Amino acid sequence: MxxxxxxxxxxxxxxxxxxxxxxxxxxxxxxxxxxxxxxxxxxxxxxxxxxxxxxxxxxxxxxxxxxxxxxxxxxxxxxxxxxxxxxxxxxxxxxxxxxxxxxxxxxxxxxxxxxxxxxxxxxxxxxxxxxxxxxxxxxxxxxxxxxxxxxxxxxxxxxxxxxxxxxxxxxxxxxxxxxxxxxxxxxxxxxxxxxxxxxxxxxxxxxxxxxxxxxxxxxxxxxxxxxxxxxxxxxLCSGQSVPRPVDQERYPAKHQRIILCSQSLPRPSRINNNLSFFQVIHSRKTIRSYQDKPVNVSVLADFLWHSMHIREEIRCDPGLPRAYEGLLRPVASAGALHSIELYLCINRCIGLQSGFYHYDSANHSLGKLNDLADPCLQMLDLAAASTCRAPQSTSVSPGQGQRPDVLVVMAARYGRNAGLHQQTGLSYALILKDVGSIYQQLYLVATALGLAPCGLSFGSSELFEQVSGLSGCLECSVGEFMIGNPR
Ligand SMILES: Cc1cc2nc3c(=O)[nH]c(=O)nc-3n(C[C@H](O)[C@H](O)[C@H](O)COP(=O)(O)O)c2cc1C
Structure with missing residues (x-):
């Protein structure tokens, strides 16, 4: 029948x-x-x-x-x-x-x-x-x-x-x-x-x-x-069980980490070169090799400030039941959620000890989480090995890629996106779009500061978990970016 x-x-x-x-x-x-x-x-x-x-x-x-x-x-x-x-x-x-x-x-x-x-x-x-x-x-x-x-x-x-x-x-x-x-x-x-x-x-x-x-x-x-x-x-009736609502209080807009020690960073006083905005766009390119002299902490500070520092905390969707805390930064983010945090693997930097740091974008400071221990070194090696795939140049052997002075790791606090987007199902898609927006910001700011920028395709959330001491469900690495002094 x-x-x-x-x-x-x-x-x-x-x-x-x-x-x-x-x-x-x-x-x-x-x-x-x-x-x-x-x-x-x-x-x-x-x-x-x-x-x-x-x-x-x-x-x-x-x-x-x-x-x-x-x-x-x-x-x-x-x-x-x-x-x-x-x-x-x-x-x-x-x-x-x-x-x-x-x-x-x-x-x-x-x-x-x-x-x-x-x-x-x-x-x-x-x-x-x-x-x-x-x-x-x-x-x-x-x-x-x-x-x-x-x-x-x-x-x-x-x-x-x-x-x-x-x-x-x-x-x-x-x-x-x-x-x-x-x-x-x-x-x-x-x-x-x-x-x-x-x-x-x-x-x-x-x-x-x-x-x-x-x-x-x-x-x-x-x-x-x-x-x-x-x-x-x-x-709307797909039969999938509705996930438990996310407690937004657990994912405040400003993210503070428990750190070993903190180093405050200087605020930028000037841009180190005279490129206009359109010259920056015109001259932006990927650079994968570095001079012997490492980057210094004041340029690194400028790089972070112009990319990710918190300009303002705001109340989003005020008056609606879903109202939440958002942030304004130089870079854009879907829903002003800014769920992506920057972590830095400092390989070598004048004025800063090597190690693994979290960028406190509210206080414009770096919080040290770890020494340059094994998982950090593996992350740097993975980054160096990924540069062997540069499409414009002939491939080099994995041993020939240079470790960057600083490896920037982007880590997403999924719960912040899920607090707003559990129903739409867009949390992870929007995180990846935010990552793209940050890549471009880092490229342009690095170019304006005369640094050597390179976005990366490969990264390991496993190594990030080991070095950050956080479960990947709370914060997961979603992007990597290298900087150094261009050769
Ligand atoms: C999302 C993304 C991932 C990338 N991954 C790598 C990579 O793994 N290794 C690498 O050497 N370059 C990587 N790059 C740099 C590109 O290869 C580079 O942008 C491209 O070759 C164009 O060159 P240009 O940036 O100088 O214009 C990446 C760039 C982006 C935006």
Whole structure:
């Protein structure tokens, strides 16, 4: 038996003589759910809505011609209404057998494209991007690209999932279907195709749903992260448990660390060279080799001041329940959250002991956390080794990269972003955007100060955890930047 029901999160109400269907979908920016309004609906339409909200509607009820309960013009109208609800991602489609619900298609986006079994022979397989998660006693199959999830509730259908790992045809699927579900072979294939979790294979065996992503080289992890953070319409009833709210008090805007000793830094009195802003932009470039004379503490102080010092503490979104403390710095940050802290591995610097420091951006001082111990040295070596990949020059051997005078490590206090963005799901994406904004700030300020700047791609949060003494869940390293005196 194949039936349709409204999925969870769909609510049917009335306003005067109109019917209003509230959907589970909203934009990420504004969590007001989208709704559909139907003016002066007919009695049969109201009955359809009632059935879809309760026990569901069996396909046979509507599709059997000459059904005495439903007359012909009314039947085709109701089928069109069902199609409309299907396409808008409002219907749960369920196939049941002797054990009850066996397999369902649950839309997760507000647009679902119905695909039927192609004429002639076909070969079908799972998308390479599918995720399989336990769901009640069954499995939930989804993919970042798919508009629906397939819920396999009857374990007798698990062999189909095994078959779909490689290409298979209708015959193979039919063979593994239990007797009571044989008549639904085409429906099961249609469900898999419509969900987007499986596709029809080309001659190379690539399912059509994956073609563009595979050609562009998307990894499953990147595609998941991208789709998760860039979708405009979101499903507010996705069934994922709502995370525990973050206690914002635990992540104040200003971050103080327990330190061994503190060294205050001089405030900048002048910029060391005469470059105009546009000259700075024009002359900015990556420099990876350093002269014998190290940087000195006053230039380092200027570098930190013009990049990251706290200009002002502000109250963000005042008057709203989500009001929070924000910061203003020379560099921009999403929501003025400024959850990124700078740590410095000082390899050599005139006027400052080597070691591992936290930049106190409120007091413009450096707090020492550690000597230049093993994990710090490993971080410097990793940085030096990463410069061997400079694209403009011929590669050098890993031993030839120079350790920078100072390695700047950017570490994010995830909880600060999560305090504001747990619901939108954008916390980590915004942290990475803030990192990009800081990279550019460090490049420009270093250029203006005549320093040698180099952003890095590789870093180790493991080494950062060891040297900072903090759990990566509280503060995790997300970016690295080298500076020295240019050769
Ligand atoms: C996010 C980011 C990561 C980078 N990673 C590295 C790296 O790992 N090693 C390196 O030598 N340069 C790295 N660079 C520097 C780029 O290679 C450099 O910007 C690019 O070659 C263009 O040269 P230019 O900066 O002189 O214009 C990075 C730059 C950025 C912005």
């Amino acid at each position: 194949l039936s349709y029901r409204f999925r969870d999160g769909v609510h049917v109400g009335s306003e005067e003589s109109d019917c209003v269907i509230t959907t589970p979908y909203a934009t990420r920016l504004n969590s007001i759910r989208h709704s559909l309004r139907f003016e002066d609906p007919s009695d049969s339409f109201k009955a359809l809505l009632r059935d879809l909200s309760t026990d569901g509607v069996e396909r046979e009820q509507l599709s059997i011609k000459n059904n005495p309960l439903v007359n012909e013009p009314c039947r085709s109208e109701l089928l069109a209404d069902l199609d409309n609800f299907y396409a808008k991602g409002l219907l749960l489609i369920e196939i049941s057998g002797v054990n009850g619900a066996a397999i369902c298609l649950k839309p997760v986006r507000s647009m679902l494209h119905r695909r039927t079994v192609p004429e002639g022979g076909f070969r079908i397989r799972f998308s390479r991007y599918v995720n399989v998660q336990p769901f009640n006693d069954g499995l939930r199959i989804s993919s970042p690209l798919s508009a629906g999830a397939v819920l396999v509730l009857d374990q007798r259908l698990f062999p189909i999932l095994v078959q779909l790992v490689s290409e298979c045809d209708e015959e193979i699927i039919r063979k593994v279907l239990p007797d009571d579900l044989q008549e639904h072979c085409a429906d099961v294939v249609s469900m898999l195709l419509s969900s987007g979790t499986a596709g029809i294979c080309d001659v190379q065996g690539v399912p059509d749903v994956d073609k563009e992503a595979v050609d562009a080289g998307w990894t499953a992890e990147d595609l998941e992260f991208h789709c998760h953070t860039r979708e405009q319409m979101i499903d």
